[in-house]
Amino acid sequence: MNRRRIEEIIFRTLMFLATMLMGGVLILILIAIFRNGLPSLTWEMLTQPPKGGYYFGREGGIANAILGSLYLSLGAVALALIIALPVALFLNIHMKNYERWVNIIRFLMDTLWGIPSIVYGAFAFMIMIALGMKASLLAGIVTVALFILPIMIRSMDEVIRGVPDGLLEAGLSLGANRTEVAFLIFIRQCSTGFVTAILLALGRAIGDAAAVIFTAGFSDRIPTSIHQPAATLPLAIFFQLNSPIEEVKNRAYASAVVLTFLVLIISILSRYLSKKLKNH
Amino acid sequence: MNLKVLIKIFRKTRDYLTQGWMIAGLAIVILLPFAIGAGLYIKSHNILVQHSFWDLVGSTDWKPLSGKFGLYPFILSSLWITLIAILIALPIALLSAIHLTTYAKPWVLRWVHPLIDILAGLPSVIYGIWGVIAVVPFVQQIAEFMGYKVSGYSILAAGIVLAIMIIPFILNILIEIFRSIPIELTEVTLSLGATRWQTIKKVILRKALPGIISATGLGISRAFGETIAVLMVAGNVVKIPSGIFQPGYPLPALLINNYGEMLSIPLYDSALMLAAFMLMLIVLFFNVLGRYTIVRFEKRM
Numbered sequence: 001m002n003r004r005r006i007e008e009i010i011f012r013t014l015m016f017l018a019t020m021l022m023g024g025v026l027i028l029i030l031i032a033i034f035r036n037g038l039p040s041l042t043w044e045m046l047t048q049p050p051k052g053g054y055y056f057g058r059e060g061g062i063a064n065a066i067l068g069s070l071y072l073s074l075g076a077v078a079l080a081l082i083i084a085l086p087v088a089l090f091l092n093i094h095m096k097n098y099e100r101w102v103n104i105i106r107f108l109m110d111t112l113w114g115i116p117s118i119v120y121g122a123f124a125f126m127i128m129i130a131l132g133m134k135a136s137l138l139a140g141i142v143t144v145a146l147f148i149l150p151i152m153i154r155s156m157d158e159v160i161r162g163v164p165d166g167l168l169e170a171g172l173s174l175g176a177n178r179t180e181v182a183f184l185i186f187i188r189q190c191s192t193g194f195v196t197a198i199l200l201a202l203g204r205a206i207g208d209a210a211a212v213i214f215t216a217g218f219s220d221r222i223p224t225s226i227h228q229p230a231a232t233l234p235l236a237i238f239f240q241l242n243s244p245i246e247e248v249k250n251r252a253y254a255s256a257v258v259l260t261f262l263v264l265i266i267s268i269l270s271r272y273l274s275k276k277l278k279n280h
Numbered sequence: 281m282n283l284k285v286l287i288k289i290f291r292k293t294r295d296y297l298t299q300g301w302m303i304a305g306l307a308i309v310i311l312l313p314f315a316i317g318a319g320l321y322i323k324s325h326n327i328l329v330q331h332s333f334w335d336l337v338g339s340t341d342w343k344p345l346s347g348k349f350g351l352y353p354f355i356l357s358s359l360w361i362t363l364i365a366i367l368i369a370l371p372i373a374l375l376s377a378i379h380l381t382t383y384a385k386p387w388v389l390r391w392v393h394p395l396i397d398i399l400a401g402l403p404s405v406i407y408g409i410w411g412v413i414a415v416v417p418f419v420q421q422i423a424e425f426m427g428y429k430v431s432g433y434s435i436l437a438a439g440i441v442l443a444i445m446i447i448p449f450i451l452n453i454l455i456e457i458f459r460s461i462p463i464e465l466t467e468v469t470l471s472l473g474a475t476r477w478q479t480i481k482k483v484i485l486r487k488a489l490p491g492i493i494s495a496t497g498l499g500i501s502r503a504f505g506e507t508i509a510v511l512m513v514a515g516n517v518v519k520i521p522s523g524i525f526q527p528g529y530p531l532p533a534l535l536i537n538n539y540g541e542m543l544s545i546p547l548y549d550s551a552l553m554l555a556a557f558m559l560m561l562i563v564l565f566f567n568v569l570g571r572y573t574i575v576r577f578e579k580r581m
Contacts (some may be wrong), residue, residue: 004475008475008476020375022376022448024448090305114498114501116504116560119563120316121535182298245441263396
């Protein structure tokens with residue numbers, strides 16, 4: 001066997017191992033989380049807020065964090081949608097003939113997506129101090145909404161880009177103005193793709209901790225209004241893990257199981273929907 | 281006035297209102313990064329008036345109570361962790377991307393794609409908790425084997441966790457890049473008698489170099505701003521790390537751990553906002569670099 005052949009075989013093996021590693025790591029992570037977390041996961045944990053002495057290993061649960069996370073991420077996604085949807089439509093329908101500008105905006109949005117969430121958090125915190133606001137669900141929702149905005153616009157933008165030009169032309173030639181084409185025709189055409197984009201943003205929002213720690217605060221109570229501080233799952237995990245008490249640490253693992261489960265559901269759902277979209 | 285005119289007015293108004301809403305949304309998105317940059321700069325201006333920028337960046341003295349805000353240990357920790365992460369992640373992602381786009385059968389990619397997406401979508405805190413459960417003890421054992429007595433919470437552990445986090449991100453970009461290289465190039469070299477690996481080494485990698493640089497830049501920018509996962513495993517000791525088994529204290533961790541008390545000490549908030557501002561600038565630099573190279577690359581293909 002010559003040197004060429006040996007080199008080929010070595011690198012082929014390395015490449016194969018690198019690819020296997022991807023799948024392996026996911027399985028390793030899931031096993032680690034579920035094996036450590038499942039034994040401590042009880043019904044009580046899911047349904048009750050922390051009671052006195054919860055963080056010393058007494059009764060209670062993380063219902064405050066589960067609900068807080070859901071309120072926060074759903075609120076943020078709803079708020080982001082109000083801005084993202086029109087912007088994405090505007091870029092592709094009203095600015096159809098200004099390709100150069102649209103590309104610059106796309107570039108800006110891609111870059112904006114790269115700004116870490118902690119910078120958003122620090123910025124929002126600064127604004128809140130200047131306005132004399134306290135940490136609240138509302139502040140968290142606004143911050144996370146701004147944070148997920150670029151990714152939502154860009155993924156919706158990609159969906160709309162996939163629509164054939166003929167649809168816009170047909171709509172316009174029937175006498176509809178661009179706004180009507182956008183909201184009456186394109187939204188219907190792209191609805192499945194939009195849902196995938198929304199789910200992607202929801203996954204980001206629910207898993208974010210860095211922006212939320214500055215703005216939404218933490219509370220042992222389930223928030224009843226958007227002006228109250230709210231707990232979130234990632235932070236609940238983070239705080240419980242820092243405890244020296246073994247039982248509380250185990251609850252951090254159990255909370256991680258809940259979060260992983262939620263994110264996996266969102267991910268599988270969006271995958272299923274995009275498959276359905278392809279079959280159209 | 282008849283109905284037709286009314287409908288016309290209604291449609292016109294609706295058009296105007298909606299367009300106003302769209303343009304307002306666009307304005308928000310475009311102004312956001314400038315607002316963040318300006319806000320952080322104005323806040324950090326307070327400290328820059330009293331200390332010079334290079335004093336703050338170059339000093340290792342971090343004693344907020346006596347007004348000393350040396351950011352050097354934090355910057356260096358962040359750089360070390362990012363460097364370790366990219367050194368681990370890039371070769372793995374590169375090998376895997378080549379495998380998936382040249383050697384592997386199409387169904388492998390169909391199976392691996394969802395895996396990449398799920399990995400990319402896992403929250404940072406989940407990676408952090410995995411790091412605490414698995415990576416930190418692993419690093420401790422390696423260190424022990426090599427004769428160091430450490431806790432395992434170290435820049436190496438942070439680098440490994442971070443590498444695993446950015447691999448899916450880099451891999452996705454690399455797959456796109458390798459796919460965009462024309463298949464004819466491979467066919468020509470193969471017909472000239474080169475092996476597949478020679479083709480990859482001499483032709484494909486050279487052709488894809490700008491793309492690989494761009495993926496690296498984007499990976500660095502992603503790694504640099506990562507917060508919670510790194511915070512959980514890096515150890516957070518204010519000291520310049522003297523080895524990879526030593527703990528570090530990256531910039532994002534500094535922000536998270538101290539924002540609560542920053543208002544009670546003069547200039548503390550300004551120092552932290554300067555840290556946030558620098559974090560943003562460094563991340564943006566690598567991000568713009570990466571995006572720009574990729575746009576150029578796509579144009580050439």
